[in-house]
Amino acid sequence: MKRALPWLAPLALLPVAALGLWLWQSQATRIWLSGIIAACF
Amino acid sequence: MKRPWIVIACAAFIVTLAMGVRQAFGLFLPQMSVSLGIGRESFGLAIAISNLMFGLAQPFVGALADRHGAGRVVFLGTLLYVAGLAGAAWVGSALGLHLTLGFMVGIALAGTTFVVVLGAVGRVVPAERRGLAFGIVTAGGSLGQFLVVPAAAGLLDGLGYRLALIVLAGLVALCAVLALGVAGRPNSAAAGDEPDQSLGEALAEAAGHGGFWLLNAGFFVCGFHIAFIATHFPAYLSDKGLGLEIGASALALVGLFNIFGSYLFGLSGDFWRQKYVLSGIYAARGLVIALFLLAPLSAFSALAFAAALGFLWLGTVPLTSGLVGRIFGIRYLSTLYGIVFLSHQVGSFFGAWAAGYFYDRNGSYDWAWGASILLALFAALVHLPIRDAALARPRPA
Numbered sequence: 037m038k039r040a041l042p043w044l045a046p047l048a049l050l051p052v053a054a055l056g057l058w059l060w061q062s063q064a065t066r067i068w069l070s071g072i073i074a075a076c077f
Numbered sequence: 078m079k080r081p082w083i084v085i086a087c088a089a090f091i092v093t094l095a096m097g098v099r100q101a102f103g104l105f106l107p108q109m110s111v112s113l114g115i116g117r118e119s120f121g122l123a124i125a126i127s128n129l130m131f132g133l134a135q136p137f138v139g140a141l142a143d144r145h146g147a148g149r150v151v152f153l154g155t156l157l158y159v160a161g162l163a164g165a166a167w168v169g170s171a172l173g174l175h176l177t178l179g180f181m182v183g184i185a186l187a188g189t190t191f192v193v194v195l196g197a198v199g200r201v202v203p204a205e206r207r208g209l210a211f212g213i214v215t216a217g218g219s220l221g222q223f224l225v226v227p228a229a230a231g232l233l234d235g236l237g238y239r240l241a242l243i244v245l246a247g248l249v250a251l252c253a254v255l256a257l258g259v260a261g262r263p264n265s266a267a268a269g270d271e272p273d274q275s276l277g278e279a280l281a282e283a284a285g286h287g288g289f290w291l292l293n294a295g296f297f298v299c300g301f302h303i304a305f306i307a308t309h310f311p312a313y314l315s316d317k318g319l320g321l322e323i324g325a326s327a328l329a330l331v332g333l334f335n336i337f338g339s340y341l342f343g344l345s346g347d348f349w350r351q352k353y354v355l356s357g358i359y360a361a362r363g364l365v366i367a368l369f370l371l372a373p374l375s376a377f378s379a380l381a382f383a384a385a386l387g388f389l390w391l392g393t394v395p396l397t398s399g400l401v402g403r404i405f406g407i408r409y410l411s412t413l414y415g416i417v418f419l420s421h422q423v424g425s426f427f428g429a430w431a432a433g434y435f436y437d438r439n440g441s442y443d444w445a446w447g448a449s450i451l452l453a454l455f456a457a458l459v460h461l462p463i464r465d466a467a468l469a470r471p472r473p474a
Contacts, residue, residue: 042209042344046337052220053333059227060329 079261081201085210087258088194089217091151094252095158095189097221098245101229102127102178108238109174119171123179125426130183131190132422138187139196139415140276143408147197148260154188155252157181162246166239189252191218192418195398196411197259205347207402211395212343219339219391223332263408274470279409288404288463289413292397293420295355298456299393300424302362305445306331306386308429313442314379323376327383334387342392343399351400355393356460362389363453370446404465 102124110120142150161181168174187193195211202210225248232241274282283289311324345354369382401414432445 043341046216046340049220049336052224053336056223056227056333057329059224059231060325 079201079258081198081206081210083258084198084201085213087255088198088214091194091252091255091259092190092214092218093221094225094249094255095154095186095221096218097223097225098158098162098229098249099127099182099186100222101226101245104226104230104233105238105242108233112238113169113171113174115171115174120174123171123174126175126179127183127186128422128425130180131186132419132425134184134187135192135418135422136412136415138184139192139411139413139418140409142188142193142196142411143263143276146261146263147193147411148256148258150188150193151256151259152253154185154193155249155256158185158189158249158252159246161185162242162249166242166246187415189249191215191394191398192411192415194259195395195414196263196407197261199398199402199407199410200261200263204403207399208346208348208351208395209344211346211399212340215339215343215391215394216336218394219332219335223329223336226332227329274406274408276409276412279405279412282468283405283413283416286404286464286468288465289401289417291459291463292400292417294459295359295456296393296397296417297420297424298359298452299397300421300426301428301452302386302424302449303390304425304428305432305449306428309432309436309442309445310383316442317374319374319376319379323379327379330380330383331387331390334384335390338388338390338392339394343395346396346399350465351396351403352460352463352465355396355400356457358389358392358396359453359456359460362386363450363457365389366446366450366453400463400465403467404463405468 106117106120109115110117138150138154158181161177164177164181165174168177191214195214198210198214199207229241229245232244235241236244307328310327314324314327342354342358365382365385369378372378397417398410398414401417402410405413428445431448432442435444436442
């Protein structure tokens, strides 16, 4: 199992992958960023 | 000496930001060309200058990192990057854009990306773990490309290009802090493992090693493939009747699978001989391109192709840099890998430009696809004869 760990480590990035794919939909990008920007300014 | 995981994490974040922001420049074309009253060619020239300066400056910037440490070079590179982005938000002419987004950002990229930070990582990680470490850092760059591009699109929509560039400059400014994580004196770190060697001796040694030239040839092909696909693939799909959204989705999938490929191929370098893995990557690229062209074109085949090619996209980076480090040592890794990276950028130039040139002459990308397959076979073959044993050097008495 310990030997397999480095090979399986990228699975931890699956949530990031989901976030990225969601960001790539331009409408979602707009909504997400406008929320962040509204919160910052 | 710093803990290796701190150096790896900081290096990965630096390239995440620097590479990610760089990939978003194309999005600024429509707004900036209208606002500045310049043609698309003029904007394209700024990006072309940036790419060229990135490659031309890399060996010299790499040498500075080998001499003065990656931390200082990343810090100065970050200042130049921020100034270039802020300047691009402020300028009102094509010349100003060429100077800021072209020259300044191009040179800054050489100081804030793979060549410089991998040198720092190589010094703190034992040789048997270098593939894993280089893979993590390269995956960081891939992650940046995947996440920053759509985020920049949102910024552009919400804030307009000037403020969006300022926000991106603020993101890049974080690299100045992260530079502390890769800071250190190269000489003292390397001295324990390798006998001292001057820069001139290292360059002469590399120039006399056939494998160094073969690595340059192979990385030229990598640059050609990547620039050709990234620049022309959406247009190719559009020509064939598939919507631009398929082209954009294809590039997103390239970015996504690139993250996993960069890491896993880097890791594989710790288990198998890097030259054979590299040869396999290039052969697989040729095979994937040929299968894509032979199969009936559809949205599914385009996206499957993008995923497969994305997996093979930057896996060459940890393996090529790792092979340079394995053969020549890490003392001048940034300098020597910087020279190999220059070949990559020359390949990128031809991949983007020549494909367009022959498209304009022949009305199709057939020539570029054919060249891509032949070059893939060429690159698969040239890695095989590389003598990849570490060079033996007499230690001073």
